[in-house]
Amino acid sequence: MPYDAGMKAFRRPLDPRVAADPGRLPPGQVLTEKWPVLHYGSVPHYDVGSWRLRVHGAVERELSLSYQEILDSPSREVVCDIHCVTTWSRFDNHFVGLPLADLAEMAGVLPSARFVEFHCHAGFTTSVPLGYATAQDALVAYQHDGVPLAPEHGYPLRAVLPRKYFWKSAKWLEGVEFLESDRLGFWERNGYNNSADPWREERYW
Ligand SMILES: Nc1nc2c(c(=O)[nH]1)N[C@H]1C(S)=C(S)[C@@H](COP(=O)(O)O)O[C@H]1N2
Numbered sequence: 775m776p777y778d779a780g781m782k783a784f785r786r787p788l789d790p791r792v793a794a795d796p797g798r799l800p801p802g803q804v805l806t807e808k809w810p811v812l813h814y815g816s817v818p819h820y821d822v823g824s825w826r827l828r829v830h831g832a833v834e835r836e837l838s839l840s841y842q843e844i845l846d847s848p849s850r851e852v853v854c855d856i857h858c859v860t861t862w863s864r865f866d867n868h869f870v871g872l873p874l875a876d877l878a879e880m881a882g883v884l885p886s887a888r889f890v891e892f893h894c895h896a897g898f899t900t901s902v903p904l905g906y907a908t909a910q911d912a913l914v915a916y917q918h919d920g921v922p923l924a925p926e927h928g929y930p931l932r933a934v935l936p937r938k939y940f941w942k943s944a945k946w947l948e949g950v951e952f953l954e955s956d957r958l959g960f961w962e963r964n965g966y967n968n969s970a971d972p973w974r975e976e977r978y979w
């Protein structure tokens with residue numbers, strides 16, 4: 775079989791959203807319709823009656839918020855595209871949650887804070903510069919496309935940081951810590967690029 779004929783079988787029709795806006799898909803990414811599940815370790819099953827989010831570090835007041843308190847706070851919807859470092863992208867995700875900027879304000883983030891570190895189930899961590907975490911599109915989210923997050927996607931709460939590769943969008947959040955100097959997270963210590971900008975293809979070190 776000629777080489778070319780074999781390849782054609784795998785060629786996908788161009789998605790109309792990519793055809794309409796070719797620059798929407800970052801370099802090296804492939805569009806997917808389903809929402810893949812990707813993480814290290816096993817999926818935790820939280821009892822939201824006892825689960826809390828701790829907000830701490832370079833803040834005036836440490837917070838410990840219940841799931842209900844988070845649901846009762848003013849929410850924001852963010853519609854965004856997500857880009858995984860393993861090359862899948864998914865368009866038009868509707869996340870609802872609490873803006874990270876609001877959390878920062880509630881806790882009284884100190885002027886010395888420059889990074890935000892996310893603490894998750896089983897010791898998983900990741901971090902971003904404060905400016906990304908407090909941008910309009912950065913959330914701690916509890917809902918995706920109209921339904922509460924499924925356990926495998928981070929229930930009860932995950933970070934959503936659409937401007938970075940999706941590994942920075944930490945699932946199963948237990949803590950948000952404001953830092954004066956950065957700490958490398960789980961994937962970042964294992965070869966991922968700490969800056970993680972999909973438009974610059976900052977995948978690995
Ligand atoms: N707690 C935790 N969050 C995590 C991860 C993980 O291993 N643990 N993996 C990250 C990676 S690599 C990706 S691509 C996204 C995948 O999110 P999804 O499974 O909801 O698609 O979660 C991120 N958040």
Ligand SMILES: [Mo]
Nearest residue numbers: 812858859941
């Ligand atoms: Mo990922």
